[in-house]
């Protein structure tokens with residue numbers, strides 16, 4: 042292909058955005074020539090050009106998508122530690138290798154961070170110079186008309202009786218009234234509209250940078266903890282009060298926001314009929330809370346999708362269950378009142394748990410068993426629960442005495458009982474208020490009733506607001522960038538030598554990025570028609586030129 | 591609140607009617623494509639429209655230049671020829687018995703599509719009324735709503751530009767998806783689990799459905815683009831092509847490319863918004879706006895791939911076919927997210943009773 046200087050001029054005139062020059066073949070060639078590795082500085086410059094090029098951005102986007110895939114296929118430590126452990130059991134040789142490569146913590150791995158850091162740098166290196174260029178372009182005058190308007194994708198020409206100056210004046214006024222930015226040179230008019238497209242594009246990319254920055258702030262200054270609270274019990278926000286706490290690197294966990302709350306009651310309602318009988322309808326944790334110790338206590342209902350906010354921290358309801366209440370009397374007549382959370386095992390809230398009584402005399406006592414909210418005996422006479430609501434609460438328990446094994450320093454789960462040094466005294470199924478009398482005068486166990494418990498997740502995320510604002514800008518920028526059309530229109534009026542004196546040839550040319558939105562056809566035709574009203578084509582003979590393909 | 595069984599049953603009947611109508615429409619589009627000259631059908635309208643609206647413009651060539659290939663408009667006359675130019679030559683040749691038959695069949699297919707769309711809309715509305723909520727709470731309902739947006743997008747595009755040629759490629763996924771919905775994914779109507787009672791969830795899912803639907807129509811155009819482009823390239827080099835019969839009935843590649851791009855450019859911001867709305871909902875529900883749950887990760891992957899597509903169109907050496915492949919990858923990711931992730935990969939997203 043032979044490129045004349047005129048072609049290149051026209052190509053430049055046709056460029057409607059500040060996209061980096063290397064985005065087209067023209068620039069790539071220039072760039073490629075710019076890699077003299079003779080000096081270090083030149084190599085650095087060259088690397089910078091490559092990193093901030095459109096092609097690199099494209100490749101990095103791909104790599105980001107690709108890097109995220111294993112995170113959805115392999116179990117992840119953060120979300121499902123249990124399944125990671127299972128994976129180790131099923132693939133004993135593969136698992137350690139995957140672990141070494143960060144496969145169980147993809148989104149915290151060095152290579153994932155590497156890709157998005159490169160993208161971040163590429164984005165900054167690309168967008169910031171583009172913003173500067175765009176600011177300049179917005180103040181610049183619309184570019185002068187290419188030599189031959191008839192070669193533009195949209196064009197029209199006709200001969201009129203008006204003189205060239207009048208044509209240019211009318212064209213100027215017309216384009217002005219259509220809110221184009223217009224520049225006149227002699228009897229040529231250049232007009233331009235739609236800078237908002239590029240503005241939107243830059244807004245989008247800059248907001249993306251802000252989102253990434255906001256996420257980084259959240260990671261450094263945020264924390265998340267979970268805590269289980271029984272009805273009538275309280276929680277106050279200190280690090281030790283949490284069952285588990287994950288804090289960002291820059292959080293001082295001794296200075297958590299000083300709020301506290303008490304769980305007054307927990308209610309859940311369930312579907313009573315239909316194909317999804319037993320599915321939960323609603324959850325409600327009624328709490329009384331104080332933002333700090335001196336503040337007046339207030340009531341609040343924490344429900345799903347309705348967290349409690351206090352001093353930058355949000356309290357979410359994330360789980361619930363039952364805590365059966367036992368009254369245990371030991372052989373010496375000591376009475377223990379124990380309300381112990383049991384863990385639900387499924388949709389009918391059959392819950393399993395353990396009560397440990399290290400202070401019972403003469404031997405320690407332990408109870409292991411199930412809580413059944415709606416107890417029924419199945420066909421084999423085995424007690425099961427058929428519904429998650431406490432319609433007919435009962436417990437099935439086994440009572441042990443002996444050594445709970447708490448004194449050897451080995452941490453033990455509160456939900457399991459090590460019976461290796463204990464003997465089973467008795468088992469029973471107890472309804473509300475029923476008592477099991479242990480054999481040989483060793484005391485008794487009464488199932489008094491139950492409380493409910495709820496688990497709360499408490500988190501603070503200081504980058505959140507910034508991220509939200511930035512994503513709003515992102516969508517806005519995207520809409521502008523994809524819906525607004527950048528277009529240029531030129532009008533040139535030239536006295537016509539071949540005609541009787543006083544006649545003028547009017548040429549109009551238009552240019553847009555046609556793939557953005559349709560409609561420039563109509564706009565251009567409308568402009569031409571409007572101009573023809575003011576400077577009408579001469580009627581006596583057909584002077585219109587039709588472009589033939 | 592209970593379920594209105596009568597309305598639910600009506601919804602089931604309506605959707606069967608809708609599938610039947612779409613199947614007939616599919617056949618109509620296929621006959622139209624096989625016997626007609628689509629290039630002619632596709633382009634005759636705008637030329638006429640310009641003439642009618644702009645009588646003063648005789649002699650003005652409102653010529654659509656195309657910068658999607660190469661930098662700028664190096665030679666407007668070469669590959670950006672508007673279809674209107676070609677049709678002047680092909681119209682007469684096409685005007686045989688087959689052409690006559692196909693034009694009628696084509697119009698009939700559009701009419702039947704509208705009938706199917708009304709039944710389909712009725713099915714979605716009655717399903718929603720039967721459970722007193724937005725009817726996109728499980729995979730069955732999601733598929734119904736999603737295919738409805740596919741057909742809606744197709745009809746809207748046809749209202750704005752001649753696009754009947756997309757019919758076969760749009761109706762295929764619609765009929766397939768609805769078939770799978772009715773035969774495999776069906777669940778009796780039921781209220782939602784509490785986690786799904788949320789304004790932001792409604793917004794999130796609605797936007798996701800809308801975007802997926804438009805992405806699907808765009809993908810249909812992209813598939814056609816790839817076929818038509820291969821044919822055009824082979825034609826230019828004089829080589830024989832397989833499936834040339836199929837390729838012959840396609841409109842010009844750049845018409846398809848542009849139709850596809852416009853659909854992607856509409857769907858991408860909607861998808862972006864859907865992902866953001868999902869994050870806002872997650873913040874309310876779980877206390878984390880982003881936690882790399884498999885479903886949200888795949889939504890993110892889809893988003894990144896389509897951003898890649900938009901970049902590819904602006905990158906030298908990536909325009910045209912390569913960008914189209916990127917877009918196809920994006921659609922694969924949507925389908926993967928819907929079928930594979932929903933069914934096989936466990937996460938916090940619950941679709942009750944898949």
Ligand code: HEM
Pocket residue numbers: 058059060061093094095096098102160163164165167168242246249522523894897900901903904
């Ligand atoms: C997370 C990374 C990125 C995302 C999600 C993203 C997304 C997008 C989107 C959606 C568009 C389409 C707007 C349009 O077509 O007008 C776009 C355009 C653009 N992006 Fe990016 N971008 C990213 C990174 C980058 C980087 C690193 C660069 C620098 C090389 C860049 C340069 C551009 C340019 C020049 C355009 C305008 C292309 C045109 O004229 O069509 N982007 N980007």
